[in-house]
Amino acid sequence: MTGFQSPIPNIRSHAANWAQFKKSTSVWPVLSITVYVLRFVIVIGGAVSAVQYAVRHDLTKNQGLFYLLVVLVPSIFAWLFVERAVWNHELREHGISSAGEIWGTDQFPPK
Secondary structure (H helix, E strand, O other), X not given: OOOOOOOOOOHHHHHHHHHHXXXXXXXXXXXXXXXXXHHHHXXXXXXXXXXXXXXXXXXXXXXXXXXXXXXXXXXXXXXXXXXXHHHHXXXXXXXXXXXXXXXXXXXXXXX
């Protein structure tokens, strides 16, 4: 049995990938790092805005659940797609991977 795993990707694996990228190219993957940090800014801002909106408009539990399922969940998946696309763009731009390869944000191509 495995223990609880956070839905937020491991920061250490991202940092290790970025360090490997820097070691391979001598530059940091600035765009990938920026998009990763923006995820947390957007999630916190979205949560605060959702609570303020719910309180201001006196939403019931069902309406809040509807907002969560229809707005937040698709937004999270879309953002994870954006993160992956940015990571792969930077890998290709610096010659680390080819156009036909797709890597996850927690993966670094082997040499």
